[in-house]
Amino acid sequence: MPRVQLFDKEKALKNAMELFWKKGFNGTSTRDLEKATGLGTSSIYNSFGGKESLFFETLQYYMETEQTKLGQNIKSSPSALKALRALFECVLQEDSAAGMPVSGCFVVNSITELANNSPRLNQFVTAARAGTIAILKELIQKAQEQNEIPAVNDPTQLAVYLQTVMTGLKVSGMLDSCPVSCSFTKFLR
Template sequence: MARTREFDTEAAVSRAMELFWARGYEGTSVRDLTRHLGIGQGSLYAAFGDKDGLYRAALEYYRTTFAAAALRSLDEGADARSAIRTMLVERVRIAAEHDGRGCLMINAACERVPQDAATRRTVRDVLGASQDALAEVLRVAAERGEIAARRDPHTLAAFLVTFLNGLLVSSKITPDPRALEPLVEIALATLD
C-alpha cells in the first residue's frame, strides 16, 4: 500500500522556488532543499523524482505566478505605453527585491542553458509568451494611433523583451529600481 503524501506539494514547490531563486540551481543541494522544505529526501524523490524535477516544478510555479502576473498587467493599463511601463518597472522592482536576486527565469537561462534542454524550453516558452503578449498590445496600440506604426510589432516586442532581460540582469548588479527606471523611459522612446 502506497503511503500518503504528508506535505503540501504546492507549498513545497513555492518554497523550493524561493531557495532556487536565492541560491541558484548549483548553489542549492538536495540537503538544502529537504531542510528548507522540512521533508525527507525520500519524500522529495517520491514527489518530484529528483532535484531536477523539483527545479522544473519551481520554474513552472514561477511561470504561473510571477510571469503570468506580469502579462496580466499588460491588460490593465489605460494605454499601451502606460501598460508597458508598468510591466517593465514592476518586473525590475520584483527582481531587485531581496538583495537583487534578479529574475528566476533569467537566472535559470544564465546558469543552466545550454546544458539543460528542459530549462531552455521553459525559459524560451516564458520569453515567447511575453513577446507575443507585447506584440499584441503594440499591434492594437499602433492601430489606435497610440504609438508610431513605423515598426513591426513583433520586432519591437522582441526588442522590449531583450531590453527587459538585460535590465533584469542589471538589477542583480544594481538592486535599486529607482536607478534603473530611467532606462525604461529610454526604451519606451522606441514607441515614438
C-alpha cells in the first residue's frame, strides 16, 4: 500500500525554494533542507528524489508562480503597453516590496552558480526563457495592434531584448536597487 504524504508539499517547496534562493544550490546542505521543510532526509528523498530533484522542483514552482503573476498583471491592465510597464515596475519593486534584502531572480542566480556544470539547468532555463519571451511577444503584438508601439519593430526581437533587460535589471538591482529602479521607472513613463 502506498504511503500517504503527511505534509504540505507546496509549503515544503516554497520553504526549500527560499533556502536555495538565499544560499544557492551548493551552499544548501541536506540538513538546511530538513530544517526549512520540516522533513527528514528519507522523506526528502522519498518525496522529491533528493536534493537535486527538489532543487529543480523549486525552480519549476518559481517559474509557475512568476508566470501566473505575469498573466494576472496582463489581464488586469487596460492596454498592452500599460501591462508591459506594470511588468517592469513589478520586476523593479519585487524584492524591496517584500521587505527582504534584494536577492535577485532565483533562476538568474541559479544560472550564474550552475550553468557550466548542469545541462539540465541549461535546458530548464532555455525553456523558461522561451516562455517569458512568448508572453512578451504577445504583449508587444497587442500593443502594436493598439497603435501603442510602432509596428515597424519586430515583436520577436523586441521580446528577446525586453527579456534580456529584465534579467539585467534583476542583476543590477542586487547591487544597488534604488538608482536602477528609479532611473528605469522614469524611462517607462
